Amino acid sequence: MENVLQMITTTTTIIHKELMKMMKMIYHEFLAQEYRIGILDEIPKNSIGIEIGIYQGNWSKKIIETSNPKEFWLIDNWFCQSRAMLEFLKKRKYFLENNCVLKEGNFEILYEMGEIPNQYFDWIYLDAEHSYEKTSIFLPMCFNMLKQGGVLIGDDYSNTFKGLTKAVDEFIIENRHTIHVHYLNKNVPYNNYQYKIRKL
Numbered sequence: 001m002e003n004v005l006q007m008i009t010t011t012t013t014i015i016h017k018e019l020m021k022m023m024k025m026i027y028h029e030f031l032a033q034e035y036r037i038g039i040l041d042e043i044p045k046n047s048i049g050i051e052i053g054i055y056q057g058n059w060s061k062k063i064i065e066t067s068n069p070k071e072f073w074l075i076d077n078w079f080c081q082s083r084a085m086l087e088f089l090k091k092r093k094y095f096l097e098n099n100c101v102l103k104e105g106n107f108e109i110l111y112e113m114g115e116i117p118n119q120y121f122d123w124i125y126l127d128a129e130h131s132y133e134k135t136s137i138f139l140p141m142c143f144n145m146l147k148q149g150g151v152l153i154g155d156d157y158s159n160t161f162k163g164l165t166k167a168v169d170e171f172i173i174e175n176r177h178t179i180h181v182h183y184l185n186k187n188v189p190y191n192n193y194q195y196k197i198r199k200l
């Protein structure tokens, strides 16, 4: 009897833990989508854009629904993320039917290989690796890829991602004569905050 009770307790604890994990994931995904919903209005309509770092493609789908891109490039390396890739592949048909160009690989390598054109995009949504080193490499590439007047919008500019935020701040100072900063917002409780910079 004691063993049975012990088994029930252990099983209940495991189920409870797993449920909590699932709830946390759903909550995180919900916040990740909801807190930046306003930024979707700032993506130019019917234009050429690219999202760098797409994960499962949920945000990409929202971009398509709100801004109806003339051409939309999607890039991700999906390293160690078979589930994210699977979820994305399930939506592959949807993306291909909506003027999308899909590229799998490291953004910086694809760029260096000449797979991504310069001065071509009206907007870029940058949301790949958030380290200082990588962000410092990504930002100049993104600026070369933008047309004059094009906008770069990026995710997670916040005190949570100090490396990314430092790289963005440095880039803005170094390029202050050729860019216009629309806004930066890092002093917010949740970590999904956005920066927006225009290429002059």
Ligand SMILES: C[S@@+](CC[C@H](N)C(=O)[O-])C[C@H]1O[C@@H](n2cnc3c(N)ncnc32)[C@H](O)[C@@H]1O
Residues within 6 Å of the ligand: 051, 052, 053, 054, 055, 056, 057, 058, 059, 060, 075, 076, 077, 078, 079, 081, 084, 105, 106, 107, 108, 127, 128, 129
């Ligand atoms: C934060 S998630 C992107 C989330 C997505 N933009 C959204 O809003 O739902 C970051 C993604 O960037 C991808 N990534 C990280 N570094 C990358 C790189 N160097 N090149 C391409 N993709 C990269 C990861 O595989 C991951 O799927």
